[in-house]
Amino acid sequence: MKRSIxxxxxxxxxxxxxxxVGTFTGCGGGKTVSSSQPASPASGTEAASGSSDKVLRIYxxxxxxxxxxxxxxASKLPKDITVDWVITPNENNAYQNKLDQDLLNQESAExxxxxxxxxxxxxxxxxxxxxxxxxxxxxxxTDEDLKExxxxxxxxxxxxKGRQKGVSWQATPGLxxxxxxxxxxxxxxxxxxxxxxxxxxxxxxNSVAVKMHQKGYKMLSGYDDAYRAFxxxxxxPWVDKNDTIVVDKNLMKWVDQTKEYTSLGYxxxxxxxxxxxxxxxxPNGKVFGFFYxxxxxxxxxxxNSLAKSxxxxxKEEVGNGAYGDYAVCEGPQNYYWGGSWICAAKGTDNIDLVxxxxxxxxxxxxxxxxxxxxxxxxxxxxxxxxxxxxxNYKSAFLGGQNHIKLFAKTAPKIKMDNISKYDQGLxxxxxxxxxxxxxxxxxxxKALENFYTAAIEKYPNLKRPx
Amino acid sequence: MPGLSHGVKKxxxxxxxxxxxxxxxxxxxxxxxxxxxxxxxxxxxxxxENYMVGLLHIGPKFVGLENYKTIFLNxxxxxxxxxxxxxxxxxxxxxxxxxxxxxxxxTNASLRIKGQGFFKxxxxxxxxxxxxxxxxxxxxxxxDSGPVNSILMSMGMENPYRFLANxxxxxGLIALMNFLMWFGNTTILxxxxxxxxxxxxxxxxxxxxxxxxxxxxxxxxxxxxxxxTYVFITSMIGGLQxxxxxxxxxxxxxxxxxxxxxxxxxxxxxxxxxxxGLGGAVSVILFFLCAALSxxxxxxxxxxxxxxxx
Numbered sequence: 001m002k003r004s005i006x007x008x009x010x011x012x013x014x015x016x017x018x019x020x021v022g023t024f025t026g027c028g029g030g031k032t033v034s035s036s037q038p039a040s041p042a043s044g045t046e047a048a049s050g051s052s053d054k055v056l057r058i059y060x061x062x063x064x065x066x067x068x069x070x071x072x073x074a075s076k077l078p079k080d081i082t083v084d085w086v087i088t089p090n091e092n093n094a095y096q097n098k099l100d101q102d103l104l105n106q107e108s109a110e111x112x113x114x115x116x117x118x119x120x121x122x123x124x125x126x127x128x129x130x131x132x133x134x135x136x137x138x139x140x141x142t143d144e145d146l147k148e149x150x151x152x153x154x155x156x157x158x159x160x161k162g163r164q165k166g167v168s169w170q171a172t173p174g175l176x177x178x179x180x181x182x183x184x185x186x187x188x189x190x191x192x193x194x195x196x197x198x199x200x201x202x203x204x205x206n207s208v209a210v211k212m213h214q215k216g217y218k219m220l221s222g223y224d225d226a227y228r229a230f231x232x233x234x235x236x237p238w239v240d241k242n243d244t245i246v247v248d249k250n251l252m253k254w255v256d257q258t259k260e261y262t263s264l265g266y267x268x269x270x271x272x273x274x275x276x277x278x279x280x281x282x283p284n285g286k287v288f289g290f291f292y293x294x295x296x297x298x299x300x301x302x303x304n305s306l307a308k309s310x311x312x313x314x315k316e317e318v319g320n321g322a323y324g325d326y327a328v329c330e331g332p333q334n335y336y337w338g339g340s341w342i343c344a345a346k347g348t349d350n351i352d353l354v355x356x357x358x359x360x361x362x363x364x365x366x367x368x369x370x371x372x373x374x375x376x377x378x379x380x381x382x383x384x385x386x387x388x389x390x391x392n393y394k395s396a397f398l399g400g401q402n403h404i405k406l407f408a409k410t411a412p413k414i415k416m417d418n419i420s421k422y423d424q425g426l427x428x429x430x431x432x433x434x435x436x437x438x439x440x441x442x443x444x445x446k447a448l449e450n451f452y453t454a455a456i457e458k459y460p461n462l463k464r465p466x
Numbered sequence: 467m468p469g470l471s472h473g474v475k476k477x478x479x480x481x482x483x484x485x486x487x488x489x490x491x492x493x494x495x496x497x498x499x500x501x502x503x504x505x506x507x508x509x510x511x512x513x514x515e516n517y518m519v520g521l522l523h524i525g526p527k528f529v530g531l532e533n534y535k536t537i538f539l540n541x542x543x544x545x546x547x548x549x550x551x552x553x554x555x556x557x558x559x560x561x562x563x564x565x566x567x568x569x570x571x572x573t574n575a576s577l578r579i580k581g582q583g584f585f586k587x588x589x590x591x592x593x594x595x596x597x598x599x600x601x602x603x604x605x606x607x608x609x610d611s612g613p614v615n616s617i618l619m620s621m622g623m624e625n626p627y628r629f630l631a632n633x634x635x636x637x638g639l640i641a642l643m644n645f646l647m648w649f650g651n652t653t654i655l656x657x658x659x660x661x662x663x664x665x666x667x668x669x670x671x672x673x674x675x676x677x678x679x680x681x682x683x684x685x686x687x688x689x690x691x692x693x694x695t696y697v698f699i700t701s702m703i704g705g706l707q708x709x710x711x712x713x714x715x716x717x718x719x720x721x722x723x724x725x726x727x728x729x730x731x732x733x734x735x736x737x738x739x740x741x742x743g744l745g746g747a748v749s750v751i752l753f754f755l756c757a758a759l760s761x762x763x764x765x766x767x768x769x770x771x772x773x774x775x776x
Contacts, residue, residue: 461519
């Protein structure tokens with residue numbers, strides 16, 4: 001009994017202390033804010049925002065840009081500048097929500113955003129807003145700087161008034177990455193041109209799927225693999241002028257094809273980015289190929305293909321898992337997937353630095369060429385890429401293929417006429433809703449119904465077609 | 467004697483009454499700031515159209531009962547209510563049966579189970595893990611290529627069983643997790659209740675020749691009814707607000723086909739687009755639902771108490 005009273009006292013004291021500390025920290029935080037204001041002129045800079053101008057604050061959703069920045073820009077960074085990475089995962093619009101909230105508070109915020117990255121799926125949302133700076137007029141890049149970039153990478157981030165609001169270091173034509181060993185076994189050849197010939201349209205693609213099945217392989221890994229190849233070839237944007245959702249016929253073609261593949265066992269029922277999907281790309285995978293985009297080769301496929309990962313001491317070389325067993329071709333339909341654009345945030349207090357980052361990482365021919373040579377990524381500089389396409393450049397990972405040559409051919413064909421600012425949210429919900437249909441839990445109609453429900457929950461201004 | 471006690475009573479009430487108010491004041495202050503004001507503002511917000519489309523703020527515009535109309539007309543709410551009740555019952559029924567059994571065993575003087583302290587600690591342990599962490603763990607364990615499927619396949623199953631792609635198994639996993647997390651807590655509550663029963667009653671029943679099942683159903687159960695009702699109410703309110711476990715396990719989607727979407731997950735969907743109007747309306751409906759159910763159970767409880775006292 002006595003002990004429990006003592007225990008209670010200790011507990012009460014701890015709780016009280018915790019509360020008190022909480023209160024005091026609250027006060028302390030408030031005080032530093034107010035007291036740092038008069039103290040800041042001592043630092044000698046004209047910026048009124050305290051020390052935020054000594055910090056380059058970058059918002060993005062994964063480590064891709066971070067590694068580019070570290071490898072190709074960090075050495076140029078002035079010594080007194082530190083970089084603050086704010087990385088929020090993309091899924092469920094989490095990145096956009098975080099970014100939106102902080103952009104809305106940008107004016108009064110102490111920690112000002114300098115750079116943020118956007119994807120094609122929602123680039124328009126930011127391009128058409130006042131939160132991005134004109135890369136020519138405000139940031140200070142010139143037409144001369146930008147002349148080698150692919151036209152579509154500029155178009156997509158150009159607003160209705162003709163102002164370009166972002167720059168990209170990559171061009172992202174879609175591709176179909178296949179396993180050479182399986183191609184040889186089933187199609188009798190692993191030559192990219194002959195494999196491309198065998199799957200050059202959807203009918204041929206389907207007949208190859210049958211052959212794969214007969215030999216015990218899967219054509220695709222999961223449900224969403226082919227999605228982009230269909231969704232980039234729609235005839236109209238996701239949302240029409242009256243804010244009504246338009247489900248394109250081509251998307252329903254994806255639904256029907258995937259349902260067929262699922263019920264016939266042509267795929268492994270995985271979903272993009274999940275463990276099963278990644279394992280299918282690994283050494284023991286039985287899947288013929290994956291729809292990907294340029295960045296997918298180095299950022300995802302390479303890592304997944306290794307038997308012993310780099311983190312565990314494995315080397316990126318032939319013999320480690322499926323390294324060297326992949327090759328790429330165009331696939332049945334032209335498409336693009338992803339791509340990241342660098343935007344300068346309105347209210348940035350590091351404009352000169354932002355310009356230099358943009359210039360080095362997206363306009364400088366030598367840097368761009370080096371990125372491609374080091375990482376196999378396809379960069380946004382036509383001169384550099386054509387040079388590599390016509391050279392004896394070879395990718396060891398792709399079994400000696402010069403994939404740059406393929407992309408140099410397909411990149412200029414990319415069209416982004418039908419993008420909308422709702423693409424990410426709606427693509428995601430569409431894939432999720434139809435997963436239930438593929439799994440056999442709902443009818444097609446019910447899945448479509450669920451899609452509309454989820455879409456309108458996400459974007460309350462949208463309407464279902466009547 | 468009566469005079470003396472009267473005097474003591476009087477002095478007590480005079481000198482301590484205001485201190486009583488003084489001591490309970492902090493609670494009412496905190497309640498007003500952190501509960502009452504948000505509650506009232508939720509009611510207020512539910513009458514407005516007010517949401518974000520990306521960087522664009524729409525509203526706030528007064529729309530009267532439009533939000534409530536939307537919710538009742540699209541008919542999703544009863545479905546999610548149904549899901550919530552099913553998920554709760556799937557966890558509550560086995561939980562009560564199991565806890566009663568364990569509590570009866572632990573408190574049974576004639577069984578004298580050894581190492582009780584150890585078992586009590588162990589069954590309570592799952593409750594100490596964060597629901598989200600627990601849910602993540604299950605998500606990894608029961609994924610299509612997870613360890614559970616590896617075991618099943620090494621035991622001779624041909625294809626992995628897709629736990630999270632089937633309605634029954636998804637709901638079953640959610641119920642199992644909630645069961646594991648809460649049965650220890652319930653067991654300890656019921657044990658306290660059973661220990662409060664006069665042991666003389668058990669002895670008398672035994673001498674009269676009652677079997678142990680007769681003792682359990684005729685003596686233990688009726689006497690712990692108040693605590694059972696308490697367990698019922700708290701579990702019901704907790705069940706109506708079920709969120710973290712299904713949210714994490716289904717990635718916020720209530721898969722498959724929204725069959726494990728609970729009421730609060732539905733509410734969360736609206737808060738995602740900062741839709742304060744619709745979200746507010748859902749909250750208000752949820753508030754009245756909880757209040758009505760609690761009042762119902764509370765009345766039946768107090769009614770029983772009065773009968774018991776009379």
